[in-house]
Amino acid sequence: MTTLLSPEIDVIGELTERCDRCGAAAKLEVTLISGGELAFCGHHANRHHADIVRVASKIRIEDGFSWAGK
Template identity: 65%
Template sequence: MTSLLSPEVTTSDAMTDRCDRCSAAAKLVVHLTSGGELSFCGHHANHHRDDILRVAGSVVLEEGFEWAGK
């Protein structure tokens, strides 16, 4: 039996990363439980929220961004 744990969610004043899918300004950075990180724009962060929640150890949101996974 596996249990889903919610990742730790924090905020950041400003992000300089770019989305790994489309190169738009990142609104969310995912630190993966397996190591590494991925950055997403607002559109892709909300579109992939279920997958992000499944693999995230922690999530950093840009201040003011309303993420559907929160």
């Protein structure tokens, strides 16, 4: 699924979730267009930035994290 709209991006103080890929501290949380949420550590968020933007309706980024998709 692709979208022509950019996801809403919010910067928040601190995330408490763990990465759904590796279990490290999450730096980015995604609300999916199709429903549901995923969390990513900095490594996985940057590695998959293009896919994240394509499937996200909302993205929350931890303050101070430099994300490749922003």
